[in-house]
Amino acid sequence: MEFSVFDGINSSIPFKGGRKYATVQIPYNSTNKITGAGAIISLHNPQNLSGHQFSAGRIKVQNGIESIQVGWIVNPHVYGDTHTRLYIYLKTEKLACFNTRCPGFIHINTAIPLDGDLPASTYGGPIYDVPMYIARDMSNGNWWFKFGTNYTSVGFWPSKIFTKLNEFATSVEYGGIVYSPPGVPEPSMGGGYFPVGDLNKDGYCKNSTYLTDKNETKSLDDIEVKLYANSPNLYRVADFPNSGVESGNLVLYGGPGEHMYKKHRDI
Template identity: 90%
Template sequence: MHLRAILQIVVAISLLLSYAKIEARQSLSKVEDLELERQLKLINKPAIKTIKRKYGEIYDCVDFYKQPAFDHPLLKNHNFHPEMKPTLPNLQGDDTSSNINKPFNIGLKGGGCPTETIPIKRITKDDLIRQRLLSHIRGADESPDGDDIESSILDRNNSIATVQIPYNSTNKITGAGAIISLHNPQNLSGHQFSAGRIKVQNGIESIQVGWIVNPYVYGDTHTRLYTYLKTEKLACFNTRCPGFIHINTAIPLDGDLPGSTYGGPIYDVPMYIARDISNGNWWFKFGPNYTSVGFWPSKIFTKLNEFATSVEYGGIVYSPPGVPEPSMGGGYFPVGDLKKDGYFKNSTYLTDKNETKSLDDIEVKLYANSPNLYRVTDYPNSGVESGNLVLYGGPGEHI
């Protein structure tokens, strides 16, 4: 098909989605509208305080004990509390001396939420309508409704460019982290997304942390902090299904992040997933001081309740069949320049002996399943400042 014709089709689909969303809101019956209101009351927990962010989204400060995690049937009789602290080894790999990265603050204004509450992004009626609309467009036979759509998108038909600690049943990995550069790919819409992530996995179960641009989930193209959970029974972003126990009063999941500019300025931030030595819970650590954001309890897993057997560092994108794939990372193939490339500096992992190891210390695999669109490179012993350096990215498909 001629490229101009393809462009016209893509534009038409985009306009149709925008128009259909407006129509869907206007054509809701009273029964449907009441049902959406009922769902919102179940999803959005009572707020002790609300905080509005610069893009207009609202974060509710929810009582720690009423957060969505405790809707999980295995967490009903828990003994967790808001002052919990993990027992972890000293995480190495932080870098505050770089002269190319620019500081930023993801924290909520005014110091965040009150003590013993946690911030959760409020779900709106438009969020539910968008989810409902896109599930109808995909068709009942293609994908189930709700968060299952998210899991099907994230688990299939993806393009990835990653450095991997390959699966081995004898691997006993208790954590992984790096300093991740942040980006804001612009050519995304509808069901597409683009992300940079660290992923730990054992069998079907996995945890991811990183940045993402995801219009389907958020209704915009802002760069946001994200986590993703997959167990044998659950799969979802952030707190959209029960599992992640949030403890930090100021750092929100879904929080907006800055995007680096090709050639500078550059934004980056340390992120780490680490297993608690004392009880096996998996903690998410964020920022220069490795601040605890929250954790995934070991009891919700059947595989990751022990160790991870593989790890990935790199980029992932998704686009529906027939729609040009978006850019990844900084939007260009890596050239070995930290002012231009998507990167993971000081890429490390934790052993079952709680030792921090560089990726230099283990045999890794480079994997890019669409090498004409996206690429990844690994630079062992790249220097004292950068440690093991993973570079990734690509332009995707340009019309």
């Protein structure tokens, strides 16, 4: 199947740490009225993480500086281990935190624990994935986190905590993010390799969709998207429009990070 990929290479890019992304985006537009986003997200356990590093696969809705994220993450600093865990992240004009570490998210279904361990895929299989969705309640503006094949409601972010997302999202992202402090080699992302178009190997967001202000579910095929990778030596992203009935729009992402990049570069 045909796809587009962001893989521009510049070997002179220094490894300075910070946040690195490999995402497909519905770009910011002030006229966008997005009320949700979702996908079936593959689960992974990237290697070579320690200290304040993290590596995650996520969906993010945003308006201005305010955003909501849902996905999986490996974050030794927050959790004290390198397990793959379910996470949410909130940023408002006044708050920024994982899960319920600051006021905001109302967790109504504790049978689905935030911070809970998730099974991790193995490169080449077996593969584990799970549907995750963010959806705005059109009656009151609350943003809900829905998880699993039955769209189980985990909890919600009240509209009243936002000044921008109390209305609509104006941009969305699907894919991977890593963080490493300056001077610390960047960890791997997703399945740990560049995407090759194989769901047994790549990190993915399958059936990637968004919600309109009329509460209609739309595929990413129905809107112009942008591929973004700010460190393509280490991480890349690809988009498969119209990939098939089962997969819908397919976002693939991942990369080896600095450890493996240096190893391959020195061969």
